[in-house]
Amino acid sequence: MATVSSTAPLERVPNSAIDAVRLEHVTKSYRRGEHVEQVLRGVDLSVARGECVYLLGPSGCGKTTLLSIIGCVLRPDSGKVELFGTEVGGLAEAERSALRRSTIGFVFQRFHLLRGLTAEENVMLPLILAGVSRRAARRQARRLLELVGLEGRADQDPRLMSVGQCQRVAIARALACDPPLLLADEPTASLDAQTGAKVMRLLRELAKTRQHTVIVVTHDRRILEYADRVFELEAGRLVEASTAA
Template sequence: MADPIVTRELAKIYREGKIEVTALESIDVVLQEGEVVGLFGPSGSGKTTLLSILGCILRPTSGSISIYGNEVANLGEDQLPGIRKRFISFIFQGFNLFPALTAYENVMLGLKMKGIAGQDADRRAQAMMTEVGLADRMHFLPRDLSGGQRQRVAVARALAADSPIILADEPTGNLDYDNGRKVMELLKEMATAQRRCVVVATHDNRIEDLFDRVLYMEDGSIRQEKRGSA
């Protein structure tokens, strides 16, 4: 079977009026099933841009990207949601929780967007909320949760749907050391046991040892790659 994600000479140039920003330059990566890959690099090096293209949220300026063998760079805007729904779950840097919905309802909505509803969704949502340590906070609104708890709701929402590809932008950014590692260990467990492909953009050097592979970005390129001992 094809690898979860393969890119060839992926590039992204943002155009703001007359100013052009080259955010990505010729990225070639192969991301495999069952691996947890860290995307490190200074602010502005292109981590979020790359993650957004891998997640089919943003289109590259040039180059190709294939998701399980489906070439997506040339697909129409209307076909991208279908690819995302089938293959990808995203954990956003700013959580993207709906403020008027409880933690549980946020997870249920994420499942609904993946076509999972009813008792199956309820069972998964409850199990995942318990898994991230929020069984007793299920019916709280986001505003009544701490930053770290909100982050864990976002993680639960992404994991509940069983997507084979999980992309996370700074998922431990708002968490203390112990909770950050817990979230990472959960992602790792999922990747290993269920052969998912997990890519995490982060500044957090404290969790570097938890990755199978680390890609270091600088000025829109991958400058270095290291296989972890994890």
């Protein structure tokens, strides 16, 4: 697996003093018929640029819900969400989408790779949508697939790949547009220890060399050494764990 090559410095988010993410008393509940499940009960969180923050918690406690709110995929019931100093709640839908596209890479827990496209085409897609030429998009996709250890598999259909390989295509796609904020939902769930460690080292290297912010949801305690801070989601609130490892 190759290492990160230095590319142009990040210019989309010029003021490094502003936190990448600020959450204030975020709440979220789901209604199923008569039943209301209060999942988030007042989440507060500030994450600086260049920081790697990991979120832990038992299955069903609301980690994906929280990551989706940070990623502008879901709206909270109440509370404030700020990304790079912009309050997301005050934006119209089109502005939210634009913010999402320009600043966020999301590794979904279930990958959401597009059927009928090769691994390389999946990674190229966000670049093409951002107006990058096919030629440049292909070059970037190949570089990223190599970074996650999938060199030689660019033309493969993800349906014919192992789950761990699909997971790495999803990670490469999330990195395609060089997002200043990377949100990864259990990115090592299907990876062996060695490959998982390599991928998490790559994400940490991106954070530290390019001041990118990385928020990882995980059950995998083996990768906590790559975190600057670790939080547990407990009873709908985030509690900082005393040490990262």
